[in-house]
Amino acid sequence: MKAIVVNQPGGADQLQVCEREKPEPKPGELLIKVKAAAINRTDIINREAKSGYLDLPILGIEVAGIVEVANTDTKIPAGTRVMGLVNGGGYAEYAVMPADRAMVIPDSLSYKQAAAIPEVFLTAYQTLFWLGELKENETALIHAGGSGVGTAAIQLAKQLAGARVITTAGSQEKLDFCRSLGADVEINYKEQDFDEKVLEATNGQGAAVILDFIGASYYRKNLASLQVDGRWVLIGLLGGAQLENINLMDLMMKRVQLKATLLTPRTDQYKAALTADFAGRALPLFEQNKLKPVIDTVFAMGDIQQAHQRMESNQNIGKIILNMDE
Amino acid sequence: MKAIVVNQPGGADQLQVCEREKPEPKPGELLIKVKAAAINRTDIINREAKSGYLDLPILGIEVAGIVEVANTDTKIPAGTRVMGLVNGGGYAEYAVMPADRAMVIPDSLSYKQAAAIPEVFLTAYQTLFWLGELKENETALIHAGGSGVGTAAIQLAKQLAGARVITTAGSQEKLDFCRSLGADVEINYKEQDFDEKVLEATNGQGAAVILDFIGASYYRKNLASLQVDGRWVLIGLLGGAQLENINLMDLMMKRVQLKATLLTPRTDQYKAALTADFAGRALPLFEQNKLKPVIDTVFAMGDIQQAHQRMESNQNIGKIILNMDE
Numbered sequence: 001m002k003a004i005v006v007n008q009p010g011g012a013d014q015l016q017v018c019e020r021e022k023p024e025p026k027p028g029e030l031l032i033k034v035k036a037a038a039i040n041r042t043d044i045i046n047r048e049a050k051s052g053y054l055d056l057p058i059l060g061i062e063v064a065g066i067v068e069v070a071n072t073d074t075k076i077p078a079g080t081r082v083m084g085l086v087n088g089g090g091y092a093e094y095a096v097m098p099a100d101r102a103m104v105i106p107d108s109l110s111y112k113q114a115a116a117i118p119e120v121f122l123t124a125y126q127t128l129f130w131l132g133e134l135k136e137n138e139t140a141l142i143h144a145g146g147s148g149v150g151t152a153a154i155q156l157a158k159q160l161a162g163a164r165v166i167t168t169a170g171s172q173e174k175l176d177f178c179r180s181l182g183a184d185v186e187i188n189y190k191e192q193d194f195d196e197k198v199l200e201a202t203n204g205q206g207a208a209v210i211l212d213f214i215g216a217s218y219y220r221k222n223l224a225s226l227q228v229d230g231r232w233v234l235i236g237l238l239g240g241a242q243l244e245n246i247n248l249m250d251l252m253m254k255r256v257q258l259k260a261t262l263l264t265p266r267t268d269q270y271k272a273a274l275t276a277d278f279a280g281r282a283l284p285l286f287e288q289n290k291l292k293p294v295i296d297t298v299f300a301m302g303d304i305q306q307a308h309q310r311m312e313s314n315q316n317i318g319k320i321i322l323n324m325d326e
Numbered sequence: 327m328k329a330i331v332v333n334q335p336g337g338a339d340q341l342q343v344c345e346r347e348k349p350e351p352k353p354g355e356l357l358i359k360v361k362a363a364a365i366n367r368t369d370i371i372n373r374e375a376k377s378g379y380l381d382l383p384i385l386g387i388e389v390a391g392i393v394e395v396a397n398t399d400t401k402i403p404a405g406t407r408v409m410g411l412v413n414g415g416g417y418a419e420y421a422v423m424p425a426d427r428a429m430v431i432p433d434s435l436s437y438k439q440a441a442a443i444p445e446v447f448l449t450a451y452q453t454l455f456w457l458g459e460l461k462e463n464e465t466a467l468i469h470a471g472g473s474g475v476g477t478a479a480i481q482l483a484k485q486l487a488g489a490r491v492i493t494t495a496g497s498q499e500k501l502d503f504c505r506s507l508g509a510d511v512e513i514n515y516k517e518q519d520f521d522e523k524v525l526e527a528t529n530g531q532g533a534a535v536i537l538d539f540i541g542a543s544y545y546r547k548n549l550a551s552l553q554v555d556g557r558w559v560l561i562g563l564l565g566g567a568q569l570e571n572i573n574l575m576d577l578m579m580k581r582v583q584l585k586a587t588l589l590t591p592r593t594d595q596y597k598a599a600l601t602a603d604f605a606g607r608a609l610p611l612f613e614q615n616k617l618k619p620v621i622d623t624v625f626a627m628g629d630i631q632q633a634h635q636r637m638e639s640n641q642n643i644g645k646i647i648l649n650m651d652e
Contacts, residue, residue: 089491114616131583159624184612189546199349200633215574216574234574234577234578237574237575237578240572241573241574241575241578242573242574243569243572243573244570244571244572245568245570246570246572247567247568247569248542248560248563248567248568248569248586249567250561251564251584252563252567252586252587252588253588254586255585255586255587255588255592256584256585256586257457257583257584257585257586258577258582258583258584258585259579259581259582259583260574260577260578260580260581260583260584262578262579262581281646286610306586
């Protein structure tokens, strides 16, 4: 089968298509004929790192496709259209997936649309609800509103919690798109101090939940934007990791809950439980067209280098998809 | 009535007994003839601060006594022996208490024992279970094991969760006492690096929950002592608030949940819910003598200055009680 591997740790130019053995499903796993995969920042980290999260030389942590072999007694027979997280190996014509992580693709969605769902919607669901404990009518501050997780989080916060959504992005095009997804307040972080706008929009109270992909460079503004008893979920460090001059009393006075998280390195058991909870609550909303996968661009396997470059330049709105079907 | 007030913000020498009007219970409140109150660090902060948590000039946030007037339709009639948190005003012969915060004192306990329960057991309960989400067979690292909250937390972690308890203190006398309360591993932080001992005692895994009263000076060792997905509950800053050279990636890799909290400034509603949850689970264990209030010393109202000095010198094991009945 064709698969995309990393030649040497480094830039996008190190990605190449080559021939690999088809993987063998172990008990409890499905072998999937991959129709579409999606690009994630985790893939870039693994591409660059000498030791990544995953041992597999083939990148890719989510796929949509059709079950070819169901090496399991679960109710997902060969021929089923499924999507879900894989433990690496997604950028390939075939991949194996633990059966308890496979979600049946709603009939209304194509494989490309389905491949745009698992990682970002599961991450947004986990961070908003499992960690952020977002409740009805609370306010969520969702940074990087145009990103894959951002576009998923805006929709989930509105549709599942009826929350008020404030979002930040760096262009009017992205902000307009966030509004079309349901965001209530959009802030261009290049033009405005987002903490001032958040406090203005919340009568000085601040947001109950912050999804923070940024880290160090937003630390002070996020702290200022958080309400008392707020949950601050740290899921990325695009703005650096190093902090100086931190006063823990500030955290005490606001009774801050700072929860750092990563989805990819979590256990199979955790991913299965998260998938089941998400599928039960959110999949019906995809069928009703209340939740929408957001596709930025679609690349062929041979154009994987351009696909990674697009994500690295932060141009995308929503997901960058790899089409395996051409 | 006699009450203890702060002359001017400052040291223990600013505390004095004087005459004040008996408080009037509002609807939903009880007027309590106070038999015993207890000293808390919050009182010291309020004594020193120009603007404290509370507006009342009379210090004291917990009492045990007998209901004199029940200005409420609840089931706590005049004559009932009760204990609980008050919104200031505890160091006095009479105090008012929201009725939904009053716990009926188990018959087996004296008023002095009862006064040793509310603040420390509710704080320990809140931090271990509501915030720390301590589960059966997990390991809890409880600092300041000889303190009021420490002695309560050791007992609650053992009796309610069957947890493994590791505790730190600064003297052999305190450590021996922690063991008598049920602690499994005791560490003298003056003689040993507690993080090394915690890792040794947990096969390198670390603790699932840390109760941190210390803050800055323990930051690195607490981070090293925490397991992946651990909950780090920050409830005091005895070791300072100021941090430098913090790397958020360390928090991400361990998926740390850092939860800063204070009990006293929380809402009446929160305190009522916490009281109800605690009373349901823990009060029967006091009757069965499985949980024990820990009294360090008992002072008369006139000796309030010595009572505060004792807490400030960190000599106490358990609670310092103010006896109003002499």
